[in-house]
Amino acid sequence: xxxxxxxxxxxxxxxxxxxxxxxxxxxxxxxxxxxxxxxxxxxxxxxxxxxxxxxxxxxxxxxxxxxxxxxxxxxxxxxxxxxxxxxxxxxxxxxxxxxxxxxxxxxxxxxxxxxxxxxxxxxxxxxxxxxxxxxxxxxxxxxxxxxxxxxxxxxxxxxxxxxxxxxxxxxxxxxxxxxxxxxxxxxxxxxxxxxxxxxxxxxxxxxxxxxxxxxxxxxxxxxxxxxxxxxxxxxxxxxxxxxxxxxxxxxxxxxxxxxxxxxxxxxxxxxxxxxxxxxxxxxxxxxxxxxxxxxxxxxxxxxxxxxxxxxxxxxxxxxxxxxxxxxxxx
Amino acid sequence: xxxxxxxxxxxxxxxxxxxxxxxxxxxxxxxxxxxxxxxxxxxxxxxxxxxxxxxxxxxxxxxxxxxxxxxxxxxxxxxxxxxxxxxxxxxxxxxxxxxxxxxxxxxxxxxxxxxxxxxxxxxxxxxxxxxxxxxxxxxxxxxxxxxxxxxxxxxxxxxxxxxxxxxxxxxxxx
Ligand SMILES: Cc1cc2nc3c(=O)[nH]c(=O)nc-3n(C[C@H](O)[C@H](O)[C@H](O)COP(=O)(O)OP(=O)(O)OC[C@H]3O[C@@H](n4cnc5c(N)ncnc54)[C@H](O)[C@@H]3O)c2cc1C
Ligand code: SF4
Ligand code: FES
Ligand code: FES
Numbered sequence: 001x002x003x004x005x006x007x008x009x010x011x012x013x014x015x016x017x018x019x020x021x022x023x024x025x026x027x028x029x030x031x032x033x034x035x036x037x038x039x040x041x042x043x044x045x046x047x048x049x050x051x052x053x054x055x056x057x058x059x060x061x062x063x064x065x066x067x068x069x070x071x072x073x074x075x076x077x078x079x080x081x082x083x084x085x086x087x088x089x090x091x092x093x094x095x096x097x098x099x100x101x102x103x104x105x106x107x108x109x110x111x112x113x114x115x116x117x118x119x120x121x122x123x124x125x126x127x128x129x130x131x132x133x134x135x136x137x138x139x140x141x142x143x144x145x146x147x148x149x150x151x152x153x154x155x156x157x158x159x160x161x162x163x164x165x166x167x168x169x170x171x172x173x174x175x176x177x178x179x180x181x182x183x184x185x186x187x188x189x190x191x192x193x194x195x196x197x198x199x200x201x202x203x204x205x206x207x208x209x210x211x212x213x214x215x216x217x218x219x220x221x222x223x224x225x226x227x228x229x230x231x232x233x234x235x236x237x238x239x240x241x242x243x244x245x246x247x248x249x250x251x252x253x254x255x256x257x258x259x260x261x262x263x264x265x266x267x268x269x270x271x272x273x274x275x276x277x278x279x280x281x282x283x284x285x286x287x288x289x290x291x292x293x294x295x296x297x298x299x300x301x302x303x304x305x306x307x308x309x310x311x312x313x314x315x316x317x318x319x320x321x322x323x324x325x326x327x328x329x330x
Numbered sequence: 331x332x333x334x335x336x337x338x339x340x341x342x343x344x345x346x347x348x349x350x351x352x353x354x355x356x357x358x359x360x361x362x363x364x365x366x367x368x369x370x371x372x373x374x375x376x377x378x379x380x381x382x383x384x385x386x387x388x389x390x391x392x393x394x395x396x397x398x399x400x401x402x403x404x405x406x407x408x409x410x411x412x413x414x415x416x417x418x419x420x421x422x423x424x425x426x427x428x429x430x431x432x433x434x435x436x437x438x439x440x441x442x443x444x445x446x447x448x449x450x451x452x453x454x455x456x457x458x459x460x461x462x463x464x465x466x467x468x469x470x471x472x473x474x475x476x477x478x479x480x481x482x483x484x485x486x487x488x489x490x491x492x493x494x495x496x497x498x499x500x501x502x503x504x
Contacts, residue, residue, distance in 0.1 A: 003343045006363035006409055030405050033366070034386050046363065048410055074399075078462070098475025099460070100453065101387055103399045104406065234474035 001036045008048040012177055012211065018047050019207045025049045027070060027106035030097075031113040039123055040130060054108075054211060057081060063217035066175075069108030069210045073163065074099065076107060086215060088224035088245055092166035095228040098235050108210035111164060111174070111190065114201065115157035115265075116237050117146065128154045129198045136198075143301040145239065148308055150264040155198030156301060158262055159191055160237050165261035166226060168269050169243040171216050178208040191266030201265075220245035220257065225321035227314050228261075238262035240311045242318035251281045258290065258319070263298075263311055270294045282323045284316065291315035348412040352377075353421025361408040368392045368403035371418060379419035379448040383477070390476035393449040393456070394418045400456025402475075419448035422455065431455050434493035435486070442480035450476045454490045458497035466491055 009015040015025065023045035026032050035041045054068035057079055065081055076082055077093035097105065114120070119137045120127050126134035138146055138156050146156040164187075172187040191202045204210070224245040230236040241261035247254040256277035260268040273294045280286045291312045298308045345360040352375070361370060368385075371377040371394070383391030385404045392403040395417040422429035431454050434440070441447045453476045463469045469490050470483070478486065 001364045003362075003364055005343065006346060006407075026407070026410070028405075029407060029410070030387055030402075033405050033407065036364075037385065046407075048407075050410060074460075098387075098390065099457070099472050100390060100393055100400045100402045100475045101405075103456075104401050234471055 001033070002039070002042040004043055005045045006048065007045070008051050010051045012052055012054075012209065015047055015049055015052060016177055016179055016207055016209055018045070019209070020045065021206050023047055025209060027109040028072070028101075028104040030101050030105050031109060035114065038121060040121065049209065060214060065215045067107050067213045067215065069106060069212060071107045073097070073102040073105040073107070073110060077102065085219040085221050086166075086170060087221055088169060088219075088226055088243055089163070089166040089215075091226035092162045092228075092241075092243060095226060095238075095241070096162035107163075107213055110161055111167075111210065111213075112202065112204070113161055116160045117157040118142070120157060129157060129194075132197070132199045139301065142303060144303040145237075145262075146301055146304055147264050148298045148300045148304060148311070149260075149268050149295075150193045150266070151299065152194045152196065152198065154196055155194035155265070157194065157198070157265060159201070159264070159266050160262075161267075162226070162228060162238060162241060162261060164191070165241055165243045165259050165267045167213065167215075168267035169224075169245050169257040169259040170219065171257075173214040173216075174210060175212040175214060176204060176208045177211050178205055182211070184214075187267075188269055194265045198265075218247075218255075220247065220322075223248055223322045225318050227318040227321065229310055229314055240307055240314050242311075242314045243267075244315070244318035244322040246277075246282075246319070246322050248282065248323065253277050253280050253282060253286075256290075258294065258315065260294070260311060260315070263307060284320070287316045287319040288312075290319065346409045346412075348409060350411050350413065351415040353417055359408075363407065363409050365408045366404055367394070367406040367408045367411055367416075370408040371403060377418050377420050380452075381445055381448060383446070383449075388477075389446070389449075390453055391446050391449040393453040393476065395452055395456055395459075398456070398459045400453050400459075400475075417452070417455075419452055422451065429455065430496040431458070431490070431493045434489040434496075438485045438489035438492065440482055440485040440489040441478075442482050446476060446478045446480075446482075450478070450486055454486075454493070455497060457490065458494055461498060463490075463494065469494075 024043040026046045054070040056068050058066045073093050077090045083090050128136050147158050168187050174185045174190050226243050228238045228241040238261050243259045245257040256274045273290050349358050381391035383389035387402045387405045393400050394403045396414050463472045
């Protein structure tokens with residue numbers, strides 16, 4: 001790890017004003033320090049944001065929930081409002097990392113964690129995400145864990161977060177504060193596809209601080225399910241994950257949310273498939289048709305063809321669980 | 331990362347004063363910003379119970395309790411622990427009286443080489459403080475952040491299952 005200056009501001013404004021192109025905010029540190037130890041990132045200045053007043057949950061006037069960026073992943077997953085009203089989010093968080101890491105990891109930091117592509121983590125090889133223009137060894141190399149949707153010639157990495165898959169399904173809104181003032185970003189627009197700038201994971205500017213994540217009132221508590229498929233039963237990143245949420249009127253689907261993790265550079269949400277599901281009856285055929293539609297443009301690489309089959313089955317299972325069991329059976 | 335106070339550092343990188351409660355005693359220390367809590371404990375304070383298995387949050391051997399919650403000391407900056415109350419495996423016993431979790435690990439022979447044990451025990455005390463695990467399946471899932479290369483998992487789980495009610499009665503706080 002390189003030497004750096006350290007500051008701990010106690011107001012949001014001060015934090016934003018301290019930031020520069022060579023600084024980083026640090027919250028839980030579970031991703032940033034990991035990367036710094038490998039010299040993959042070498043900030044000159046760390047701005048410790050854990051003294052900022054962003055560690056609480058509150059209710060919004062519309063009946064939603066505002067989550068401070070510093071709320072830990074564990075506190076969020078086990079908060080009574082989240083367990084009861086947004087069980088999909090609880091499930092997704094608890095499927096990720098380990099209890100120790102969830103105690104440390106923050107809500108804001110989880111959104112900004114970087115890919116787990118093994119070439120990205122190996123400073124001795126090229127990588128367009130790490131050094132733009134140097135090449136992508138994953139495309140022609142080992143790509144079992146890489147993207148099957150929305151990838152580009154330049155980068156086939158996936159976004160590793162579980163929490164973000166649920167937040168995308170729940171239509172969360174990201175609140176940020178920069179030198180130019182506050183703004184909000186719809187969750188679906190927050191992360192980017194790699195395109196020809198894979199070094200940029202998301203829309204956040206250098207001086208911008210995530211302050212809150214807002215959940216709208218609809219939590220799909222009756223019918224939702226997070227399914228994560230990984231190489232071992234716990235404490236591993238997703239090969240494929242599915243956040244499924246339904247609103248049902250008897251057997252008929254009134255609203256549907258369907259988001260995939262582990263398959264693209266961002267949580268993969270397909271609104272056309274969601275709209276198609278509305279008005280359909282709950283059945284295996286319906287869910288299989290939805291899965292086929294969602295995956296019709298999948299472009300597997302040499303080693304991750306299995307992800308297409310896996311995703312298809314996972315979608316059907318997650319939607320079935322959501323419809324039949326409901327998300328409250330944790 | 332092995333930077334310590336003795337290493338030559340540019341003048342602009344000054345040590346930061348921190349104050350923490352470590353295993354019950356108040357300590358005032360000077361730390362460089364890039365020193366992890368694990369390196370502070372092991373290299374500067376000679377508390378070598380907490381182990382460095384991976385140094386990347388992947389194994390749990392470095393687990394300690396911060397304000398009663400289990401964390402990975404290898405991914406924590408010491409400077410960010412200013413004001414915290416920390417407990418390491420060295421601070422769990424009450425004088426000569428072992429913590430109930432330590433006694434259960436001995437009773438169930440919950441180790442082979444012992445390298446993962448301090449982290450397992452601290453993690454298990456953190457698990458008790460959380461009060462979430464019910465039954466052996468949940469114990470296994472909520473102990474998944476602690477790997478054991480010797481594969482002593484069954485005995486570890488049995489020890490924890492045994493000790494949980496005792497720890498929860500006493501509030502579990504070390
Ligand atoms: C071994 C291991 C296994 C893991 N497994 C999983 C898993 O299965 N699923 C999963 O989803 N995650 C997993 N994780 C990742 C973990 O969830 C993230 O590392 C964590 O959520 C990051 O949060 P943090 O607060 O520690 O971020 P930090 O490391 O503090 O910061 C990460 C980045 O976000 C920036 N940042 C932090 N907060 C803000 C803010 N408020 N505003 C602007 N920028 C900010 C920092 O500058 C930095 O660039 C795993 C991590 C490890 C080490
Ligand atoms: S997939 Fe992306 S992150 Fe991985 S090596 Fe290629 S450019 Fe780098
Ligand atoms: S040494 Fe910290 S988790 Fe392995
Ligand atoms: S007892 Fe040897 S690693 Fe666990």
